[in-house]
Amino acid sequence: MFKTGFVSLIAIAAATPAFAQPDPEPAAAPADDQIVVTASRSGEGIPIDQLAASVTVIDAEALEQRQTRIVSDVLRDVPGVSVSRVGAVGAQTQIRIRGSESNHVLVLIDGIEAADPYYGEYDFGTLIADPSARIEVLRGQQSSLYGSDAIGGVINYITLSGAEAPGLSARGEAGSFGTISSAARAAGTSGTFDYAVSGSWYHTDGTPTARGGTRDIGSDSVGASAKLNWKPSDTFRLTGVLRYSHTAADNNNSESNPASPNFGLIVDSPGVRFVNDGYYGLLAAELTAMDGRWINTLSGQFADTTRTGYTLSGVDYGDKGRRYKGSFTSSFRFDTASLTHRITGAVDVEREEFENTTPGTGSPFDPFRGRRSTDNVGLVAQYELTAGAFTGGASVRRDENNRFADTTTWRVQGGYRLPTDTRIHAAYGTGVKNPGYYELYGYSEDTYIGNPNLRPEQSEGWEAGVEQRFLDGNATIGATYFDSTLTDEIYTAYPAPNFVATPANRATESKQHGVELYASIRPSSQFRLDAAYTHLKARENGILEVRRPGDIASVNATVSSADQRLSGTLTVRYNGRIRDVAYTDRNYVPVDVSLKPFTLVNLNAQFRITDKVSIFGRVENLFDVDYEEVFGYATPGIAAYGGLRIGL
Structure with missing residues (x-):
């Protein structure tokens, strides 16, 4: 049942094919014309068809066509990516790539390393979508x-600059479950400056997340971002980024009373909630010379996160994490008759600070009462080569750390495009993940004890793929096989006689391998199709890994009218069977559970009333599927939303 009278209007809008943006869009560029900045430390963007690495770009057009409000939702459309959210919007949301753990994924927001230093990973439940990203x-x-964290890969969320997407826009919508959201953006250029300022707000009364529960789990999320560029000459640019993120969300706990028949299950927990605040900033100066062939960048950034959990009695737990990072990068490109070489060197100096603010607790093994810091210096060397149809390169990094053993990681990759417009590519590389503060020193009496003797996790793996372009580059299909081995994996042990949870390093190997298939077809501005499928086998000590579906697939199809006033997008997402663990055993030993496969269908529509005004609507979970992606957490049923967008 819908919970708002606004649904009737929305359902009507959503039943119509979606309409284009207030301003007509030009025909979409071929996918292979996209520029990628994440795959190189040079600071220079690389065309995606010149990369030997596996990369997917979700552009601003796709985000808008799919009416993306929660960033983690659209990541479900990326090959190799699985998403786990504990029931409700705003709740903890983990992203895994190619069977790696969620803290094995490095997350950048406008180039800022965004993971919570305390937990060692980024909670995607705190990220709502910006306009034009x-x-x-x-x-x-x-x-x-x-460096550390990038075992499975890197996700770089980038807001567009004022030069890339100028103009004023505002959007408001409402819908099921008492949901209201809005966003606004002002961007443009003025002489040697360009600027982009945006803000988003998402409120929902929520739905029950306990099986058979009645307590709605709601949330409020706010995101604000400012990006400024000053380019007084062709050789110098100064960039500044500021970002604020706020999430206040309800939560439910599991039943902890061993006498209850619901022991270990998620139950209604009145008053249980958390607040997460994040502040992020970056300042970078770029100087180029020799006709742009020599790029030098000096940057400083910070991330400051605070999370506090509450019960009816007051503060339940709390933590703070801060990261300060300075980097210098120098990259030189030189050409010969048929070759292009790029050599890059970089130095990263980083400090992470951690503080446990939970009242009345603190590990008896931690004389610093929950305050610690870690320093790291990373030295990077990268070489990139383009030789006609061949592209390739190699990189090596040395990390010197004051808490863990120093580490060297490396990667080599290469790709070749055949005359048939077929591209083959392959890569081999290593990765490292340092233990997080909570794993080292976290403490909760009779429940969890950290392990200060943990070693960093190590990964080594390879991939090989083939890609075919056709329709004059407007269509691409491809397949990639990947294989990785993880050693010193950190897992949760329950040693006798007390069986209190504590992390430890495995002495055995964990393996992940699988196949990624993808397709992108954009023959004109009136049609776009993006599809992805992943088959994964991930084994931890020979046992199937939790929260990693064996099969994941998605299809997004958008059709527009010839005048671009009307468009509609159909999204279909499939999650295969998932293994999870339940703590329903009264000895606190985890029990294996199997979560059934599910398919979710979304349908949306947009209609441009005038050149400045458009209306839109969408239906999510169109067939009201009952599913779980984390054991015990109920998820929302069918929902409808609609609203108005104005662009100037």
């Missing part, structure tokens, strides 16, 4: 470029 997802081991 794009996402680059680089898969495979990338620690040789970015």
Whole structure:
């Protein structure tokens, strides 16, 4: 049942094919014309068809056509990516790439390393979509470029500059479950400056996340971003980025009373909630010389996150994490008769600070009472080569750390385009992930004890793929096979006699391998099709890994009228069977559970009333599928939304 009277209007709008943006869009560029910045430390964008690495770009057009409000939702359309959200919008959301763990994915927001330093990973439940943004997802081991965290890959969420997407826009919508959201953006250029300022707000009363529960789990999320560029000459540019993120969300706990028949299950928990605030900033100066062939960049950035959990009694837990990072990169490109070489060197100096603010707790093994810091210096060398139809390169990184053993990671890759417009590519690389503060020093009496003797996790893997273009480059299909091995994996042990959870390093190997298939077809501005499929086998010590579906697929199809006033988008997403664990055993030993496969269908529509005004609507979970992607957490049923967009 819908929970708002606004649904009737929305359902009417959503039943009509969706309409284009207020201003007519030109025909979409071929996918292979896209520029990727994440795959190189040079600071220079690379055409996607010259990359030997596996990368997917979700451009601003795709985000708008799919009416993306929650960034993690659209990541479900990327090959190799699985998403796990604990029930409700705003709740903890984890992203895994190619069977790696969620803290094995490095997340950048406008170039800022965004993971919470305390937990060692980024919670995608705190990220709502900005107007005019794009996402680059680089898969495979990338620690040789970015250091710790990049075992599975890198996700770079990029807001567009004022020069890339000028204009004023505002959007408002409402719909099921008491949901209201809005966004506004002002961007443009003025002489040597360009600017982009945007803000988004998402409120929902939510739905129950406990099986058979009645407590709606709602949330409020706010995102604000400012990006400024000053380019007083052709050789110098100064860039500044500021970002604020706020999430206040309800939550439910599991039943902890061993006498209850619901022991270990998610139950209604009145008053349980959390607040997460994040502040991020970056300042970068870029100086070029020799007709743009020599690029030098000096940058500084920070991330400051605070999370506090509450019960009816007051503060339940809390933590703070801060990261300060300075980088210098120098990249030189030189050409010979038929070759292009690029050599890049980089230095990253980073400090992470951690603080446990939970009242009345603190590990008895931690004399610093929850305050710690870690320093790291990373040295990067990268070589890139283009020789006609061949592209390739190699990178190596040395990380010197004051808490863990120093580490060297590396990667080599190459690709070749045949005369038939067929491209083959392959890569081999290594990765590393340092333990997080909570794994090292976290403490909760009789429940969890950290392990300060943990070692970093190590990964090594390879991939090989083939890609075929046709329709004059407006269509691409491809397949990639990948294979990785993880050693020193950090897992949760329950040692006798007390069986209190504590992390430890495995002595055995964990393996992940699979196949990614993808297709992109854009023959004209009136039609766009994007499809992806992943088959994955991920084994931890020979046992199937949790929360990693064996099969994932998605299809997004958009059709527009000839005058671009009317368009409609159909989204179909499939998740195969998932293994998870339940803590329903009264000895606190995890029990295996199997979550059934599910398919979700979304349908949306847009109609441009005038050159400045458009209306839109969408239906999510069109067939009201009952599913779980994390054990015990109920998920929303069918929902409808609609609203108005104005662009100047």
